[in-house]
Amino acid sequence: MKHAWEERNRPIRLERRLEFETYSATRDFLDRLGSLSEDKQRFPDISFGRTYVNITLRPLDESEGACLQADDHAFAAGVDELLD
Amino acid sequence: MKHAWEERNRPIRLERRLEFETYSATRDFLDRLGSLSEDKQRFPDISFGRTYVNITLRPLDESEGACLQADDHAFAAGVDELLD
Numbered sequence: 001m002k003h004a005w006e007e008r009n010r011p012i013r014l015e016r017r018l019e020f021e022t023y024s025a026t027r028d029f030l031d032r033l034g035s036l037s038e039d040k041q042r043f044p045d046i047s048f049g050r051t052y053v054n055i056t057l058r059p060l061d062e063s064e065g066a067c068l069q070a071d072d073h074a075f076a077a078g079v080d081e082l083l084d
Numbered sequence: 085m086k087h088a089w090e091e092r093n094r095p096i097r098l099e100r101r102l103e104f105e106t107y108s109a110t111r112d113f114l115d116r117l118g119s120l121s122e123d124k125q126r127f128p129d130i131s132f133g134r135t136y137v138n139i140t141l142r143p144l145d146e147s148e149g150a151c152l153q154a155d156d157h158a159f160a161a162g163v164d165e166l167l168d
Contacts, residue, residue: 023127027118034111043107043134050127 005076012068014057014076018083023050032082042075055079089160096152098141098160102167107134116166126159139163 005014020026026048033055037043045056057076059066089100104110110132117139121127129140141160143150 023122030114038107045131045133047129047131049129 004080007068011058012066013059014055014068014072016055016076016079018053018055020051020053026051026053029053029082033079036075036078036082040075040078044075088164091152095142096150097143098139098152098156100139100160100163102137102139104135104137110135110137113137113166117163120159120162120166124159124162128159 005016007013008015018029020029030046030048030053033046033053042057042060044058047054047056057072059068059072061067061069089098091097092099102113104113114130114132114137117130117137126141126144128142131138131140141156143152143156145151145153
């Protein structure tokens, strides 16, 4: 699980790609992620197909030049916990 | 609802962008779309955020130069019906 998120720039963001065995597993994960999003009121951009999910998390602070903060990394860690 | 899907090339595909008022409405639509996908065994690429969903539907026939067929358009029409 370590280094599973990649930090990218322009715009600064965290990205993680996940692969699943089945569509059912993909949907289960998306359901858990949806609940986490509502819980934390964080709504990352998500792309998915039958057996993959890409998550893009931008800083809560959307002003230009804003950096990723502790709460962004905490949300990413929360997503990781959904996989346990 | 007319012409809501755009046909694009390289690779040939149908695309539709939808906007919703709330995250809850977005998730409701994604749930219905997930059920339709399982029903029809068609799994389009989907991107979404808090209040939008983009759907990309490629031909079932993935061979090079393959065109969109009646069943592709039928699936797109089935997605439209989820919005009624």
